[in-house]
Amino acid sequence: MRILLADDHALFRSSLRLHLETHPELEVVAEAADCESVLQHARRTQPDVILLDLAMPGGDALDVIPRLREACPASRILVVTAFASPTYLRRSLSAGASGYVCKATSPEQLLAAVRAVREGKTYISLSETESGAALGTGSTRVPAVGPELSGRERQVLELIAYGHTYKEIASELGVSIKTVETYRSRLSEKLGLRSRSDIVRYALDHNILRA
Known part of the structure; x- marks a missing residue:
């Protein structure tokens, strides 16, 4: 090589x-x-x-x-x-x-x-x-919104994947930082997304964050 x-x-x-x-x-x-x-x-x-x-x-x-x-x-x-x-x-x-x-x-x-x-x-x-x-690259990707995610959970996941901080996400969605942290915890529990790389990979593989 x-x-x-x-x-x-x-x-x-x-x-x-x-x-x-x-x-x-x-x-x-x-x-x-x-x-x-x-x-x-x-x-x-x-x-x-x-x-x-x-x-x-x-x-x-x-x-x-x-x-x-x-x-x-x-x-x-x-x-x-x-x-x-x-x-x-x-x-x-x-x-x-x-x-x-x-x-x-x-x-x-x-x-x-x-x-x-x-x-x-x-x-x-x-x-x-x-x-x-x-x-x-040749695998079939599943739909972006799975039944396991609510609309707000998907929004939080997408914004984290795009690199926004919890403070920025809270401002964008009109909620508290604590609420954003709660949604982040739900993503971890539902999807097993422990790290930022996990979130980015999930978002890419589900057409939430497009390469």
Whole structure:
């Protein structure tokens, strides 16, 4: 598997390269430190997977994602970022990324993410303390509103998935923060959604939050 690393921190790239290349099936074919050079290297090397940081000089990496998809349509893009944010996750997937992981994730999770996106899956992990999950792109998704959720519960789930805080949700819905917390607890009890990543994955898989 041929990999392009794109991150403006040389030490991080070096560490990541050392880890990846301990696996004989993985080869880092190029490194990039800014938005323009990642496009140049991608066009030249046509890698299988591009590991892309969102905070690089030379432009907005979110704007680079669709340009990478155009330049090398067979490449899969895995965002590796310090932003553990559902909002950035949604924007990255909407732009054409195949996965999104936090930089503090374990080496094992990162390797799983690389392999998953190469296989055509969508991999998501917003926290270094929880395991990520790969979503099969070919699976049939169930309707967005299941019988187990009330309309208000679905609203709260959707707003959490889009990255809003409890305070923002309370203001949006005209309820107290305590009420939002109650709905969040119900989601946990009904659906087993313990973490923010769980909520985002559920929302994606049920067409509540669209990639």
